[in-house]
Amino acid sequence: MNEENIELPKALTAKKDEDFSKWYNQVLVVSDILDKRFNVKGCFVWRNYGYEIMLNIKKIWDKMFKEQGYQEMYFPLLVPLEYASMNDKWWNSFKDQAFYVKGLNEKKHNYILRPTGEPAIYPMFSLWIRSYRDLPLRVYETVSSFRYETKHTRPLIRDREITVWHEIHTAHATMEESKAEIKNHMRMWDKLWKDLCLVPFKVNKPKEECFPGSVGAVEYYSIMPSGKIMENGSCNNLGQAYAKKFNIKFKKPDGTEDYAWMTCTGNGGRLLAAVISVHGDDHGLVLPPKIAPYQVVIVPIFNNKTKSKVMKVVDSLFNDLKSKGIRVFVDDSDESLGSKLYNWEIKGVPVRLEIGNREVEKGEVTLFRRDLREKTSVKIEDLNVEKVLKEIEEELLSRAQKIFKEKIVEAKNIDELKEVLKDKKVAKVHWCGSTECSEKFKEIEDGVELFGTDIEEESEGKCVICGKKTKTIGYVANTY
Amino acid sequence: MNEENIELPKALTAKKDEDFSKWYNQVLVVSDILDKRFNVKGCFVWRNYGYEIMLNIKKIWDKMFKEQGYQEMYFPLLVPLEYASMNDKWWNSFKDQAFYVKGLNEKKHNYILRPTGEPAIYPMFSLWIRSYRDLPLRVYETVSSFRYETKHTRPLIRDREITVWHEIHTAHATMEESKAEIKNHMRMWDKLWKDLCLVPFKVNKPKEECFPGSVGAVEYYSIMPSGKIMENGSCNNLGQAYAKKFNIKFKKPDGTEDYAWMTCTGNGGRLLAAVISVHGDDHGLVLPPKIAPYQVVIVPIFNNKTKSKVMKVVDSLFNDLKSKGIRVFVDDSDESLGSKLYNWEIKGVPVRLEIGNREVEKGEVTLFRRDLREKTSVKIEDLNVEKVLKEIEEELLSRAQKIFKEKIVEAKNIDELKEVLKDKKVAKVHWCGSTECSEKFKEIEDGVELFGTDIEEESEGKCVICGKKTKTIGYVANTY
Structure with a gap:
């Protein structure tokens, strides 16, 4: 069996603040999100x-993608080597972490499993794009990606099969259009993050850290409770670089030819990893209402005598909530009351309603809010679950904003910077922009790096490494 | 480039009745269903x-699956060899048609890409099932399957990556429950086929043709216009055979242990292959309303003078249809009217509404029904698109039923049987049930076989091969 998986936790015993990594791994199991015992690293x-x-x-x-006119397609998982090697920069970066595939009697490995979408998708773009009339071309797909990771793997954070991965690829006639496209990607990600009650840390990625062969990127990061930052969605500006490698040309209205201007962006399970990590607590998952499988669970409490009376109220409430489009479940299973309450709490259900004889006689329900872990009695006629769900969203988002702000701390020199990192936070520093200095950040500690620069803010200051005057604000942290 | 793909048809020139295979390949391209030029066979x-x-x-x-309580999950695509080889019958049948996978520096191929779900799913069942309380376990997933096919491949019919494949796997405490489960699978498939306006040919599969390691199966077949029959969904009874190989045991209420009774079923793009083949005609796709991306396309016809008048009616009609939940699209692009009509016809849109100045002045629309290829004028106040869509469904289903009946012809002896096959039809014969005789059918012609026996009907007769008395009715045809 998989080394990581010898023991399955039966309960959530780890504390998020004390041992985040252990807590994270326990939550994944006890909340029934995944099973790691499948024997492939x-x-x-x-x-x-x-x-x-x-x-x-x-x-x-x-x-969101369909409303915005992106066309969903699906490209094969097996990518022939001839496609994979068309962009040497991409190929040099992925060939060591690719899975190689062959049929039983094939002598060579003719294919890899797609590590990213470009070499599967762009040879087709080259066939589909002929004229400016074919542009813009805006495509997306949801698919698995595969990386033969040699580093320590972590479910949803660093996987060898990256499941439910979605990516957008676009081609445009002008640079301006491709830049507007990236803005649109950012608007969509911002909306998605808000629906997850999360705050993204958006930075310009240092050139050398960008997607291989691209010309620039805005990267979305999550600041994790461990203080480490996790890449969580790139908006890549490919310029004309990929178009040149894959021969994606179009005829302009004036009859001349040009290469397409391209962009790509994508993300996957790391969004869920951030949801779990940012909102979760020592009692398990805390799910944002928009993505909770059940937004409300009703737990009836009865004995043989009170059953029909209680269930009448429960059924009526269930039907009422369902008719409003709320995802609701009645747990009338044979489990003990204690284990029901434990189960729905650890699974992060936003609202739990308990209804027993006592409640029925008073015309009330007992409402448990998972985010606050508070029980209140509410008159049935006053119950407004939609409003409560809205309030939960606001509470989760405002907490995430608070954590986000607290996690970013200015550092004026190397000593302050080290303090910030020791404190499991992200350091905001001035940086001269040189590779020499960015290399120095890496020497502070294994895993530490300058992961990006501010996308808006500039101010006068001195590089914390070399002391040179600069306006550029950079961010330094431990990274996944 | 892929051998099959050197030339892309620009128009549908082949006739379905004359050269079905050519017609099928052209439709896939001209109706914009897929692109075969991706360079992996x-x-x-x-x-x-x-x-x-x-x-x-x-x-x-x-x-349907969720309403019926099946739990959607997702299992990795990489299956370790140790799982793959747990059931020797399965392994012997799939090891030659598996794709083998390794990381760059791995010495051996430690994994295959899943050809079917069993070896990925059942090792987990073995971990999850402990007691009768864990049963029934009813799981489904949608995923790609991979076969290193050495035979001629055909898109959607025989692929190396079988995309959008869905499969159900269940485990039960008793044989009776597992048999009831199979009945439920059949009820669901029957409903799905009806939504596609298709008629399944359901037969009991001869034992030696069943899924490797299983104990029996009801197979759904499509009778294709070429007269060939195509497997289109198996309902497999696994008995306890797989449970024994994968050690899926449970404790009964009386404390003793038993192996689980299991079933599986699945299908994928062949459903769409049948839709295309059965309903399509020499003018392209004909889509059943329930699965058409657009159920209605409105084509406005105007000049500068009449534009605002026409578009007012078009917009109001669009909003009306949309509010009724109908998938509707207005094609006000710059394409010529001719190419618009051609495009939506070849794409099989069930209903096309043309609205020009003439129509507006009369308070009418011109309604084109794709199934009948008939235009009628309808007063806007009398327009009932939901009713028309319903009628289209009925028409397509009744046509499919007619074709289905005509395609099955009784044969009393070998000569009659050969005539039926020559006529591109399926022969209904008496068969003694012996392997010797079923082998003889195969000798008639390459590809011909006895593919199943009637699931209900029995009658006195003589085996068309050996003349022995029998009640078993079998079906013989050319197969894919």
């Missing part, structure tokens, strides 16, 4: 509950 | 229009 089984959460996230992007 | 790119059709089919099964 870096691959896991999505359990039903976790997969439904992920599919709810997918529903948000599917709706 | 047996793999293709789903174009947006085709993928939306497939996703609409997927929506039907997702809804």
Whole structure:
């Protein structure tokens, strides 16, 4: 069996603040998100509950992408080597971490499993794009990506099969259009992050860290409770670089030819990893209402004598909520009350309603809000679940904003910078922009790096490494 | 480039009745379902229009499976050899047609790409099932399957990457429950086929043709216009055979242990292949309303003077249809009227509404029904698109039923049997049930076989091969 998986936790015993990594791994199991015991390093089984959460996230992007006119397609997982090697920069970066594939009697490995979409998609763009009339071309797909990771794998954060991965690829007639396109990607990601009650840390990525062969990128990061930052969606400006490698040319209205201006962006399970990590607590998952498989669970409490009376109220409430489009479930199973309450709490259901004889006689329900872990009694006629769900969203988002702000701390020199990192936070520094200095950040500690520069803010200051005057603000942290 | 793909048809020139295979390949391209030029044998790119059709089919099964309580999960595509070889019968049948995978520096191929779900799913069942309380376990997933096909590949019919494949796997405490489960699978498939306006040919599969290691199966077949029959969904009874190989045991209420009784079933793009083949005509696709990306396309016809008048009616009609939940699109692009009409016809849109000045002045629309290829004028106040869509469904289903009946012809002896096959039809024969005789059918012609026996009907007769008395009715045809 997989080294990581010898023991399955039965309960959530780790504390998020004390041992985040242990807590994270326990939550994945006890909340029934996934099973890591599948015996391939870096691959896991999505359990039903976790997969439904992920599919709810997918529903948000599917709706958004289609409304915005992106065309959903599907490209094969097997990429022939001749496509994979068309862009040497891409190939040099991925050939060591590719999975190589052959049929039983094939002498050579003629294919790899797609590590990213470009070499599967752009040879087709080259066939489809002939004229300016074919542009813009805006395509997306949801698919698995594969990386033969040699580093330590972590479910949803660093996997060998990256599941439910979605990516957009576009081609345009002008640079301006491609830049406007990237703005649109950012607007969509911002909306998606808001639906997840999360705050993205958006930075310009240092040139040498950008997607191989691209000309620039805005990267979305999550600041994790461990203080480490996690890449969580790139908006890549490919310029004409990929078009030249894949021969994606179009005829302009004036009859001359030009290469297409291209962009790509994508993300996957790391969105869920951020949801779990940012919102979760020592009692398990805390799910944002928009992606919770059940937004409300009703737990009836009765004995033989009170059953029909209680269930009458429960059924009526269930039908009422369902008719309003709320995802609601009645847990009338034979489990003990204690284990029901434990189960729905650890699974992060936003609202739990308990209804027993006492409640029925008073015309009330007992409402448990998962985010606050508070029980209140509410008159049935005053119950407004939609409003409560809205309030939960606001609470989760405002907490995430607070954590986000607290996690970024200015550092004026190397000593302050080291203090910030020791404190599990992200350092905001002035940086001269040189590669020499960015290399120096890496020497501070294994995993530390300058991961990006501010996308808007500039101010006078001195590089914390070399002391040279600069306006550029950079961010330094431990990275995944 | 892929041998099959050197020339792309620009128009549908082949006739379905004269050269079905050529017609099929042309339709896939000109209707914008897929692009075969991706340079891996047996793999293709789903174009947006085709993928939306497939996703609409997927929506039907997702809804149905979830309503029936099947739990959607996702299992990795990489299957370790140790799992793959647990059932020797399965392994012997798939090891030659598996894709073998390794990381760059791995010495051996430690994994295959899943050819079917069992070896990925059942090792987990073995971990999850402990007690009768864990049963029944009813799981489904939608995923790609991979076969290193050495035979001639055909898009959607025989692929190396079988995309949008969905499969159900269940485990039960008793044989009776597992048999009831199979009945439920059949009820669901029957409903899905009806939504596609198709008629399945359901037979009991001869034992030696069943899924490797299983104990029996009801197979769904499509009778294709070529007279060949195509497997289109198996309902497999696995008995306890797989449970024994994968050690899937449970404790019964009385404390003793038993192996689980298991079933599986699945299908994928062949459903769409049948839709295309059965309903399509020499003018392209004919889509059943339930899966058409657009159920209605409105084509406005105007000049500068009449534009605002026409578009007012078009917009109001669009909003009206949309509010009724009908998938509707207004084609006000700059294309010529001729190419618009051609495009939506070849794409099989069930209803096309043409609205020009003439129509507006009369308070009418011109309604084109794709199934009948008939135009009628309809007063706007009398227009009932939902009713028309319903009628189209009925028409397509009744045509499919007619074709189905005509395609099955009784044969009393070998000569009659040969005549039926020559006529591109399926022969209904008496068969003694022996392997010797079923082998004889195969000698008639390459590809011919006895593919199943009637699931209900029995009658006195003599085996068409050996003349022995028998009640068993079998079916013989050319197969894919």
